[in-house]
Amino acid sequence: MKAAAICLSRCPRLPPRGKRRRIDCRSEYRCLFQGSHAGRSKMILRDMTRAECEAALSANCIGHLGCISGNRPYVVPIRYVYQKRVFYSFSLPGRKIDSLRFNPRVCVQVEQLANPEEWKSVLLEGLYRELPDDEKDHGEHMRAWQLLQELGNWWEPGAYKPEGAAHPDPDAPARPVFYRVEIDTLSGRQAAMA
Amino acid sequence: MKAAAICLSRCPRLPPRGKRRRIDCRSEYRCLFQGSHAGRSKMILRDMTRAECEAALSANCIGHLGCISGNRPYVVPIRYVYQKRVFYSFSLPGRKIDSLRFNPRVCVQVEQLANPEEWKSVLLEGLYRELPDDEKDHGEHMRAWQLLQELGNWWEPGAYKPEGAAHPDPDAPARPVFYRVEIDTLSGRQAAMA
Numbered sequence: 001m002k003a004a005a006i007c008l009s010r011c012p013r014l015p016p017r018g019k020r021r022r023i024d025c026r027s028e029y030r031c032l033f034q035g036s037h038a039g040r041s042k043m044i045l046r047d048m049t050r051a052e053c054e055a056a057l058s059a060n061c062i063g064h065l066g067c068i069s070g071n072r073p074y075v076v077p078i079r080y081v082y083q084k085r086v087f088y089s090f091s092l093p094g095r096k097i098d099s100l101r102f103n104p105r106v107c108v109q110v111e112q113l114a115n116p117e118e119w120k121s122v123l124l125e126g127l128y129r130e131l132p133d134d135e136k137d138h139g140e141h142m143r144a145w146q147l148l149q150e151l152g153n154w155w156e157p158g159a160y161k162p163e164g165a166a167h168p169d170p171d172a173p174a175r176p177v178f179y180r181v182e183i184d185t186l187s188g189r190q191a192a193m194a
Numbered sequence: 195m196k197a198a199a200i201c202l203s204r205c206p207r208l209p210p211r212g213k214r215r216r217i218d219c220r221s222e223y224r225c226l227f228q229g230s231h232a233g234r235s236k237m238i239l240r241d242m243t244r245a246e247c248e249a250a251l252s253a254n255c256i257g258h259l260g261c262i263s264g265n266r267p268y269v270v271p272i273r274y275v276y277q278k279r280v281f282y283s284f285s286l287p288g289r290k291i292d293s294l295r296f297n298p299r300v301c302v303q304v305e306q307l308a309n310p311e312e313w314k315s316v317l318l319e320g321l322y323r324e325l326p327d328d329e330k331d332h333g334e335h336m337r338a339w340q341l342l343q344e345l346g347n348w349w350e351p352g353a354y355k356p357e358g359a360a361h362p363d364p365d366a367p368a369r370p371v372f373y374r375v376e377i378d379t380l381s382g383r384q385a386a387m388a
Contacts, residue, residue: 064258064303066267072319073260075269075303109258109269125266 043117048188053122056112056188057082061151063110065089067128069099080108081147087124087181088131088144097177104128106181122188124181131178144178237311242382247316250306250382251276255345257304259283261322263293274302275341281318281375282325282338291371298322300375316382318375325372338372 048056065078076096080089087108091097100106104127112120131141242250259272270290274283281302285291294300298321306314325335 064269064271066260066269068262068265068267071262072299073262073267073301075258075260075301075317077258077303077305077315105266107267107269109271111271121271123269 043191044194045189045191048120048122048190050186052120052190053124053186053188054082054085056120056122057087057110057124057186060110060112063108065096066107066109067096067099068103068105069095074099078108079148079151081144081151083147085183087126087183088147088178089181090144090148090176090178092176100128100179101130108181118192120188120190122186124183125185126181126183129180129182131180133178140180141178144180148178237385238388239383239385242314242316242384244380246314246384247318247380247382248276248279250314250316251281251304251318251380254304254306257302259290260301260303261290261293262297262299263289268293272302273342273345275338275345277341279377281320281377282341282372283375284338284342284370284372286370294322294373295324302375312386314382314384316380318377319379320375320377323374323376325374327372334374335372338374342372 061079061081063078063080064075066073066075068074074095078089078091080087082088106126106128108124110122110124131137131144133141255273255275257272257274258269260267260269262268268289272283272285274281276282300320300322302318304316304318325331325338327335
């Protein structure tokens with residue numbers, strides 16, 4: 001496991017906060033990245049184990065999903081549940097679902113912040129797998145729904161759509177799409193004070 | 195401007211929170227998406243104007259950047275500054291910068307949460323434009339650095355790398371890369387209680 005320490009004290013070479021002056025030294029900010037200053041508090045950064053990544057995913061329910069939408073990256077906040085190594089989420093139909101149906105490659109980044117010096121960030125990469133409410137997938141569709149509705153207010157914010165987009169016909173409202181992510185890689189970094 | 199209202203009260207058709215039972219009604223969750231229930235509080239969702247999107251970007255400094263990394267989506271949290279319609283950020287070299295140099299298409303999602311019913315979410319899409327510390331770009335490079343360092347602890351968390359990755363040679367530390375995003379589109383949604 002790799003770890004690095006870096007001084008959190010204000011670098012004496014930096015200009016005073018808020019003070020604007022011409023700085024012409026190209027190496028002036030280097031000291032921020034050169035490691036520890038003796039006798040000062042340090043932040044330790046290390047790679048997380050897979051078990052630690054899974055624990056962080058389980059302990060949280062909000063993440064940021066990235067997908068490819070018409071050859072462009074697209075990021076949206078999502079609510080999710082991670083339980084027994086399965087990642088479930090949902091969305092109303094729209095750009096995200098259209099994109100994921102066309103290109104199922106997906107990543108989800110989840111962070112857990114205690115304070116600016118103590119945090120975890122987990123990155124999950126995998127494939128979108130839709131769970132339609134059909135004969136084959138009904139059981140898992142309902143399992144996803146049950147887990148997600150336990151979050152409380154679980155249909156926000158991804159489920160909302162401006163009027164007209166989501167409710168073109170009040171008698172045929174848009175139905176949420178449930179999905180899981182089949183995980184290819186799981187990685188994470190954790191920062192803590194030394 | 196489009197707006198939709200949806201009831202925030204607990205839907206009576208949902209099973210009690212935490213209670214697991216077999217649910218076989220495929221339309222049981224539809225009511226969540228059908229609009230308001232008379233006499234209850236409602237959340238109003240609407241599209242934000244460009245000016246509102248810019249104000250939200252200016253008022254925040256943390257976002258989630260999406261890019262395309264080897265044909266896969268990739269999401270990372272970033273610190274940024276948005277001032278006078280220019281979006282600046284930075285990173286140490288690594289997967290994100292390698293990806294953006296290869297494919298400069300980028301999006302940044304920024305959210306501002308007052309509570310679960312009152313939030314803003316802004317999506318910026320555009321092109322990565324690196325600001326090297328060379329003769330042509332030195333002025334803007336230094337401007338980006340000055341604005342970003344005023345955030346305080348501005349080099350976290352994107353700047354940190356596990357030892358070995360960022361500091362292969364203590365005498366030649368990795369140098370941060372500064373960049374701006376040239377904005378193609380800016381959009382946002384705001385939720386508030388009626």
